[in-house]
Amino acid sequence: MPRDTAYLQIADALRERIRAGEWTAGARLPSRARFAEEYAVGQSVAQRAMELLIIEGFLEGRAGSGTYVRGPRRRxxxxxxxxxxxxxxxxxxxxxxxxxxxxxxxxxxxxxxxxxxxxxxxxxxxxxxxxxxxxxxxxxxxxxxxxxxxxxxxxxxxxxxxxxxxxxxxxxxxxxxxxxxxxxxxxxxxxxxxxxxxxxxxxxxxxxxxxxxxxxxxxxxxxxxxxxxxxxxxxxxxxxxxxxx
Missing domain, CATH: 3.40.1410.10 (Chorismate lyase-like)
Structure with a gap:
């Protein structure tokens, strides 16, 4: 898929998987390397998709620990x-x-x-x-x-x-x-x-x-x-x- 839209498509897919309950609130997600392999993209693309979900409030990055499901937030x-x-x-x-x-x-x-x-x-x-x-x-x-x-x-x-x-x-x-x-x-x-x-x-x-x-x-x-x-x-x-x- 094109690099400039790949991260958006991956973010959409991960968002739907979270909504479907594949990972519940507090669960630790697989690494970006795992997602990069799964979606056949570079790790930087997978990272960009995960960062978008962090901005949206679906995920939470914890320094030295990984990325976790936080659930949608109200700001x-x-x-x-x-x-x-x-x-x-x-x-x-x-x-x-x-x-x-x-x-x-x-x-x-x-x-x-x-x-x-x-x-x-x-x-x-x-x-x-x-x-x-x-x-x-x-x-x-x-x-x-x-x-x-x-x-x-x-x-x-x-x-x-x-x-x-x-x-x-x-x-x-x-x-x-x-x-x-x-x-x-x-x-x-x-x-x-x-x-x-x-x-x-x-x-x-x-x-x-x-x-x-x-x-x-x-x-x-x-x-x-x-x-x-x-x-x-x-x-x-x-x-x-x-x-x-």
């Missing part, structure tokens, strides 16, 4: 749009859960953050760590950085304290005379290393969505940048595109 949806994206660290309209946050002022900007904020490495920032929990489980984390050159000695220096706590970047910056006009988001698929797995309460190697976000003022200055992580097994990210004035 929450995290909307990202012009309004929802900017209303909080990761879009606070994804209801049914709670946010936890912790801020630390005068934190030296590491080189990668300094480059995104157009400041010098080591310049003081306020860094705020957020975690969104649904049913007591971490779904999304966000690490947000703001240069203190913008907010120092103002009532909004700490995002989750003061008169505009939790109001979001746009409203807080507007209160001190800074007009935020745009934001960029760069989503990337990734697999959790140990540190990310610990933050999200998932397994090493599990799929995650990473989003690099930066807010810009009218004069072109970056005024906030953040690294957002979403546990793929628990939520999907949906971008809403609107048209018109």
């Amino acid at each position: 929450m949806r995290i909307p990202r749009s012009r309004l929802r994206r900017l209303s909080g660290p990761g879009g606070r309209d994804n209801g049914g859960g709670t946010w936890q946050s912790r801020s630390k002022a005068r934190t030296p900007a590491p080189e990668r953050i300094a480059a995104r904020l157009a400041i010098a490495p080591g310049d003081p920032c306020v860094v705020t760590s957020y975690a969104f929990l649904s049913q007591g489980r971490p779904v999304e984390t966000c690490e947000s950085w703001e240069p203190m050159a913008v907010t120092d000695r103002t009532p909004v220096v700490l995002p989750e304290n003061g008169p505009l706590k939790g109001a979001g970047v746009i409203e807080r910056m507007r209160a001190i005379g800074v007009t935020v006009v745009s934001a960029t988001e760069i989503p990337r698929p990734a697999r959790a290393d140990q540190a990310r797995a610990d933050l999200l309460g998932i397994s090493v190697g599990d799929l995650i969505t990473e989003i690099e976000r930066t807010h810009y003022a009218a004069d072109g200055r970056p005024v906030e940048t953040a690294d957002i992580m979403v546990a793929d097994r628990r939520a999907e990210v949906a971008y809403e595109i609107t048209f018109g004035p």
